[in-house]
Amino acid sequence: MPAWRALVTHAAAMDGVRIQDLFEHDPARARHFVCEDVGFYLDYSKQRVSRETLELLLGLARQQQLEVWRERLFSGAHINGTENRAALHMALRAPCVADFRDAGRRVGDEVHAVLDRMRHFAERVRDGDWRGVTGKRITDIVNIGIGGSDLGPRLVCHALGPMIDGPRPHFVANVDGAELHAVLSRLRPETTLFIVVSKTFNTQETLANALHARAWLASSLDIESVSKHFVAVSTNREAVEAFGIDADHMFGFWDWVGGRYSLWSAVGLSAMLALGPTRFSELLRGAHSMDVHFRRAPLDHNLPVLMGLLSVWNGNFLGTTSHVLAPYAQRLSLFSSWAQQLEMESNGKRVTRDGVAVDYATTPVLWGSVGTNAQHAYFQMLHQGPAVHPVDFILPVFADHPFRDMHRKLMANCLAQASALMRGKSADEVRAELRAKGLEGAALEAAVPHRVFPGNRPSNTLLMPRVDPFHLGALLALYEHRTFVQSVLWGINAFDQWGVEFGKQLANRILDGQADGPLDPSTEELMRKLRLNAS
Numbered sequence: 001m002p003a004w005r006a007l008v009t010h011a012a013a014m015d016g017v018r019i020q021d022l023f024e025h026d027p028a029r030a031r032h033f034v035c036e037d038v039g040f041y042l043d044y045s046k047q048r049v050s051r052e053t054l055e056l057l058l059g060l061a062r063q064q065q066l067e068v069w070r071e072r073l074f075s076g077a078h079i080n081g082t083e084n085r086a087a088l089h090m091a092l093r094a095p096c097v098a099d100f101r102d103a104g105r106r107v108g109d110e111v112h113a114v115l116d117r118m119r120h121f122a123e124r125v126r127d128g129d130w131r132g133v134t135g136k137r138i139t140d141i142v143n144i145g146i147g148g149s150d151l152g153p154r155l156v157c158h159a160l161g162p163m164i165d166g167p168r169p170h171f172v173a174n175v176d177g178a179e180l181h182a183v184l185s186r187l188r189p190e191t192t193l194f195i196v197v198s199k200t201f202n203t204q205e206t207l208a209n210a211l212h213a214r215a216w217l218a219s220s221l222d223i224e225s226v227s228k229h230f231v232a233v234s235t236n237r238e239a240v241e242a243f244g245i246d247a248d249h250m251f252g253f254w255d256w257v258g259g260r261y262s263l264w265s266a267v268g269l270s271a272m273l274a275l276g277p278t279r280f281s282e283l284l285r286g287a288h289s290m291d292v293h294f295r296r297a298p299l300d301h302n303l304p305v306l307m308g309l310l311s312v313w314n315g316n317f318l319g320t321t322s323h324v325l326a327p328y329a330q331r332l333s334l335f336s337s338w339a340q341q342l343e344m345e346s347n348g349k350r351v352t353r354d355g356v357a358v359d360y361a362t363t364p365v366l367w368g369s370v371g372t373n374a375q376h377a378y379f380q381m382l383h384q385g386p387a388v389h390p391v392d393f394i395l396p397v398f399a400d401h402p403f404r405d406m407h408r409k410l411m412a413n414c415l416a417q418a419s420a421l422m423r424g425k426s427a428d429e430v431r432a433e434l435r436a437k438g439l440e441g442a443a444l445e446a447a448v449p450h451r452v453f454p455g456n457r458p459s460n461t462l463l464m465p466r467v468d469p470f471h472l473g474a475l476l477a478l479y480e481h482r483t484f485v486q487s488v489l490w491g492i493n494a495f496d497q498w499g500v501e502f503g504k505q506l507a508n509r510i511l512d513g514q515a516d517g518p519l520d521p522s523t524e525e526l527m528r529k530l531r532l533n534a535s
Helices: 002-013 019-025 051-063 066-075 089-093 108-127 151-159 177-184 204-220 223-229 237-243 266-275 277-296 303-317 335-347 379-384 404-423 427-436 441-451 469-490 498-511 521-534
Strands: 034-037 040-043 140-144 168-172 192-197 230-233 322-327 365-368 391-396 459-464
Touching: 002 051, 002 303, 019 404, 034 303, 040 303, 040 469, 051 066, 051 303, 051 469, 066 277, 066 469, 089 108, 089 277, 089 469, 108 266, 108 277, 140 204, 140 266, 151 168, 151 266, 151 335, 151 469, 168 177, 168 266, 177 204, 192 204, 192 223, 192 266, 204 223, 204 230, 204 498, 223 230, 230 237, 230 266, 266 277, 277 303, 277 469, 303 322, 303 469, 322 335, 335 365, 335 469, 379 404, 391 404, 404 459, 427 441, 459 469
Parallel strands: 140 168, 140 192, 192 230, 322 365, 322 391, 391 459
Antiparallel strands: 034 040, 040 459
């Protein structure tokens, strides 16, 4: 397409351009290549983009009808074509009066009815009105889910850990029983409440963990205790009741809520119980504020749009294959795991919305961890490896602890790493440094190549005021919309996940003894080996 071809040509022309040269040509670049709203300040001046680059990227956005697709998203159009569904997760965090519709029907009243039930239940548990079967207060809650039913609430509870003033939250996702065993070994049945989170209530990993948790509970109390120690987040009333959970203790959601976008629904019940309804409402309010910004801000001053455009520029036109998330906040240590599912499950697609195979890259590999730990792990590769990996540095301005000197060190490290990735260090600079230390001749020349840093490595720096419920909600919504922007530019459906389903089907065949026919020779031989070892 014309806009894409223009960007290919432009990328070739930018091949020899260094980011530092762009600063020299535009002394005000650090003030121009920024975007600020909802408390966030995005500095993208360290990207390998010029004003012309931005105009061409915005041209691609318009060619791909980003504004049209954005409005379709918010209007409730069934943009998830393969499942004939809307993607209305924004309705989950909007005020009741907001006019979100699915198939022409307002959904706000239903959403807020569930939120009201969640608040009422959370208050009863937190106040001690809801107690276990022996009459003791609930002190611990265990969220049993996987994927979107786990990563979102787990991240929120970890990120806002210092604010937890209700029951202690625990999370179990892996079908490896070691995780469940480790959690249960720390708990007492009479003071524990389990939340089983599964839309269908037949997710293999979740149901396996829930059944073992139920057996653990019943072995200490009795099977009748299930109704006072288990609740469900699901849409399958029949399966929930068959498990032993009272349908009155089931919290539902809708088919227009994708798993990785479901934190804002009843899936977030564990977070509401731990943090309280007021803080959970602040989380929703922050996400809604980002929704409003994404929907209303012009494309050239729109945080998710700019971040999505820059990601596509780096991956599709500059040839990078991965993207690093480096939050300089210990409380955001789970952010990269959450974002991996969000983006790679959404945009890890090989065909367009029309089913045509793409001939370009879609989602890059998303990875990362917290700074400054990351500096002592893989930043060596980021600085001197042959491949370029763009980085998002995420930095809270204010600390939530009393050690102000440590926060200053944290901020200094974050800014230094972004600067070093961009600037690099030339051979002449290295020679000058080594000569100043007294090194000369062959020894100097032998040392130089090992100390050169190519630089010219792009990054964003995203400042957020602090890690609190409002700004955490806004941060997560920002990356949700960034993912959607990318999907529109690539022409793919961000809201299905058939690749996930395929693996589940094969796992079920293996569990069922290959009921649907033989498996491949390698898998059959591995199964034989496992049976021999087990015997």
